[in-house]
Amino acid sequence: MSQVVFIVLLVITIGIFAYSAFKIYQLFKLTKPAYPVRDFGKRINRTIVNAFFQQRIFRNPVAGFMHAMVFWGFLLILVGSIEMVIDGIAGTERVLASLGLVYNIVIGGGDLFAYIIALFIIVFIVRRTLLNVNRLHGKEMQKRNHIDALLALTMILLLMISLAGMNIFYIAGHSDYQGVYPISALIAPLFVNMQADTIKLIHDISWWSHIILIFIFANALPYSKHFHIFMSIPNVFFSRLTPLGKMTNMDSITKEVKLMMNPETAFAAAPEGDAPPARFGILDIEDVTWKNYIDSLACTQCGRCTAVCPANITGKELSPRKMVMNIRQRMKMKGPHLVKEGNDYSDGFSLIRKLIKEEEIWACTTCNACAKECPLNIDHPTFILDLRRYLVMEESAAPAQLNAIFANIENNGAPWQYSNEDRLNWTE
Ligand code: SF4
Numbered sequence: 572m573s574q575v576v577f578i579v580l581l582v583i584t585i586g587i588f589a590y591s592a593f594k595i596y597q598l599f600k601l602t603k604p605a606y607p608v609r610d611f612g613k614r615i616n617r618t619i620v621n622a623f624f625q626q627r628i629f630r631n632p633v634a635g636f637m638h639a640m641v642f643w644g645f646l647l648i649l650v651g652s653i654e655m656v657i658d659g660i661a662g663t664e665r666v667l668a669s670l671g672l673v674y675n676i677v678i679g680g681g682d683l684f685a686y687i688i689a690l691f692i693i694v695f696i697v698r699r700t701l702l703n704v705n706r707l708h709g710k711e712m713q714k715r716n717h718i719d720a721l722l723a724l725t726m727i728l729l730l731m732i733s734l735a736g737m738n739i740f741y742i743a744g745h746s747d748y749q750g751v752y753p754i755s756a757l758i759a760p761l762f763v764n765m766q767a768d769t770i771k772l773i774h775d776i777s778w779w780s781h782i783i784l785i786f787i788f789a790n791a792l793p794y795s796k797h798f799h800i801f802m803s804i805p806n807v808f809f810s811r812l813t814p815l816g817k818m819t820n821m822d823s824i825t826k827e828v829k830l831m832m833n834p835e836t837a838f839a840a841a842p843e844g845d846a847p848p849a850r851f852g853i854l855d856i857e858d859v860t861w862k863n864y865i866d867s868l869a870c871t872q873c874g875r876c877t878a879v880c881p882a883n884i885t886g887k888e889l890s891p892r893k894m895v896m897n898i899r900q901r902m903k904m905k906g907p908h909l910v911k912e913g914n915d916y917s918d919g920f921s922l923i924r925k926l927i928k929e930e931e932i933w934a935c936t937t938c939n940a941c942a943k944e945c946p947l948n949i950d951h952p953t954f955i956l957d958l959r960r961y962l963v964m965e966e967s968a969a970p971a972q973l974n975a976i977f978a979n980i981e982n983n984g985a986p987w988q989y990s991n992e993d994r995l996n997w998t999e
Pocket residue numbers: 876879880881882883889890891934935936937938939940941942951952
């Protein structure tokens with residue numbers, strides 16, 4: 572009977588998850604190309620260093636250490652959860668114990684990390700609720716963002732408590748238990764004198780609570796900021812390899828410039844059917860690239876980017892974290908309608924102005940501090956430059972000082988308001 576219940580729950584979980592994944596896939600289909608994904612060796616290397624070894628996280632040694640321990644512990648516990656799924660389907664108990672040493676390492680590590688993670692999660696909850704850590708706040712961090720974070724942290728805490736309970740009462744109920752449990756084995760003797768039925772009942776409740784929490788958690792993640800648990804590793808893998816700050820030229824504009832400078836060679840080199848893009852830069856969500864969107868899904872809202880942003884620090888409107896959060900927010904607002912009604916759908920708003928003010932866009936110094944600090948290699952400046960590209964190229968809506976410079980470049984070939992012929996006047 573319990574096997575049937577388990578299989579039904581598993582099928583429902585996979586079904587709901589597949590539905591959410593399909594919805595996200597549909598939203599990805601709305602996005603524009605970013606760059607070709609090549610150099611797999613470099614990408615794997617970067618993923619190992621930045622994602623698995625959590626390199627950037629350690630810039631803040633205390634919080635970084637705790638976060639890294641939670642991440643590594645999660646990976647080990649995940650392997651242990653595979654055994655639970657097999658046990659649930661087959662009606663076995665600790666089916667992978669025959670793996671011997673490997674099993675002992677994985678299960679022993681999982682047991683140790685369950686307590687470490689529980690402790691650090693309590694610290695994270697206290698930090699978020701009682702301590703006034705600047706980077707966890709900000710105008711973009713609404714009440715719902717804090718509730719989302721606290722719910723996910725509470726769920727992880729419950730996962731760890733149920734895992735510990737499962738291990739403790741498994742040991743208490745078996746004199747010949749399988750595996751190694753460095754912490755639970757120390758606690759279990761406190762309960763060995765309980766009635767066997769009670770021990771089994773508490774073990775079973777812990778087992779079922781743990782697996783059901785995993786099923787709920789997996790399906791809640793796509794709608795939470797904790798979706799980074801799934802998206803952070805792919806985001807690091809797909810992050811740009813070109814130096815930060817290097818602007819991507821638009822082929823159609825490069826061609827125009829070449830035509831102006833040398834019409835004959837440029838005509839000869841111009842690729843066939845090289846039409847200008849439907850829109851220059853980014854106005855709304857249908858203009859963002861798949862990389863912009865995956866960035867927004869991977870963002871942990873940790874605020875490390877905003878904490879180092881010189882514009883934000885000096886009191887400007889700009890917060891790079893908010894920019895990234897706005898992409899996900901706008902996609903959630905408009906994406907499903909675009910999927911349903913096609914690209915002509917309009918709700919009368921756009922990402923620029925509805926969620927991101929021009930003032931924010933122009934406050935950026937393009938220093939790249941945010942992108943260098945982000946533990947998930949999110950590339951904010953490229954996105955901000957594309958917003959500017961739209962304002963300048965489609966609306967000529969640059970600030971007045973810039974418009975004067977543009978006019979000078981157009982007329983004089985230089986940013987100053989003097990004619991070309993007068994360039995050497997200063998020598999006299
Ligand atoms: S690149 Fe722009 S958004 Fe990023 S830290 Fe510098 S000023 Fe802030």
